[in-house]
Amino acid sequence: MFENLSDRLERSFQLLKGQGKITEINVAETLKDIRRALLDADVNFKIAKTFTDDVKEKALGQNVLTSVKPGQLMVKIVKDELAELMGGTSADIDLTGSPSIILMAGLQGSGKTTFSGKLANLLKRKKGRHPLLVAGDVYRPAAIDQLKVLGEQIGVPVYTEEGNMDPVKIAQSAIKEAKRQGHDVVIIDTAGRLAVDEQMMKEISAIKKAVNPNEILFVVDSMTGQDAVNTAKEFNDRLDFNGVVLTKLDGDTRGGAALSIRSVVTKPIKFVGTGEKLDAIDVFHPTRMADRILGMGDIVSLVEKAQEQYDEEEARRLQKKLAKNTFNFNDFLKQINQIKKMGDLKDVVSMIPGMGKAVKNMDLDDDAFKHIEAIIYSMTPAEREDPALINGSRRKRIATGSGTNIQEVNRLLKQFAETRKMMKMVSQGKNIQRMMGGMKQPGRRR
Structure with missing residues (x-):
């Protein structure tokens, strides 16, 4: 959604990078590129022209604070104008009357x-x-x-x-x-x-x-x-x-x-x-x-989607399990299902500020969890309840049953252990930054 327009606008703002202040010349160059981006997005020519004219008027009329760079200011103005172009505020539907x-x-x-x-x-x-x-x-x-x-x-x-x-x-x-x-x-x-x-x-x-x-x-x-x-x-x-x-x-x-x-x-x-x-x-x-x-990103919508799947009683139960360090693979499956209920995975991740560009070319959908779910479902009920039971021979059996390999099973078990450790520290309010510094990053060697 809007990926091409987002990329084009980002390149347009790059024209102001390194500029000390906003001038009529650098604004004109940037807006020319923005207008092209809007036209490529199939925006009506008159609307695109009016939009860039309004942005220009506001940009040249700004007294730029020394702490605000020209590129940052232009992003802010374009954002406000885009919101206004699309209506400014959300509109409710009329549900008065019976029916x-x-x-x-x-x-x-x-x-x-x-x-x-x-x-x-x-x-x-x-x-x-x-x-x-x-x-x-x-x-x-x-x-x-x-x-x-x-x-x-x-x-x-x-x-x-x-x-x-x-x-x-x-x-x-x-x-x-x-x-x-x-x-x-x-x-x-x-x-x-x-x-x-x-x-x-x-x-x-x-x-x-x-x-x-x-x-x-x-x-x-x-x-x-x-x-x-x-x-x-x-x-x-x-x-x-x-x-x-x-x-x-x-x-x-x-x-x-x-x-x-x-x-x-x-x-x-x-x-x-x-x-x-x-x-x-x-x-x-x-x-x-x-x-x-x-x-x-769109962190507000992300929180709203999460709240729709939020269950207070389940949250209290999970809190107790985290505090006792008894969070297990059954709980992990429940969390995966809650994430899947929030909607298209790529769309959900793109709501996190800064993540839209990172996931642009990634193939993210519900299938992204399939190999994880296959591994967990190949465990016995006792293994899901107590991952410590999973020794070398059990790992081999789980890998065969899930159609994966031992390396993938080992990776999931390791990530699960680190996730459980982090979640326990979160529940106890400990210094997360210090804890993260001591964790091994996926795919890296200490």
């Missing part, structure tokens, strides 16, 4: 149906809501079946009417059903086309008029770049929607849609889809996204 009604709009293939399931899952898990999904795409039978499958996976009912080809009546009946069954949110999936056409616009406008939704969310595939922005404008002119949802932001996207769409339609980006799993949905935070584009 609150959310209408999905967008082209076919944009990810409306999948996102409807993700949003229902999010509202159920995090907001304690009781949503009802409505299959309003009567032209594509697969859409109805897909929504039913999604609903079953997340435990949310799906309202359908076999044989009824009138999406307006389906939506109206679904709302009546929601009131009868006590559902407090109704999410209506609608039909899309491969391109904007009059029939589709009339149909969704009729649904809007009939149900008076709290929210109309325009779902757009971020990988379509500037075309996504143009489509959003056409929909907004007809529907006056409340917010934008960017899907497939985990793909090989240049980022132009995320950076341009707010300026064109003057509506906030409310959510982003970051993967195929039903929990791969995030509230869009412009400031955090700006941080990530500039390689600064």
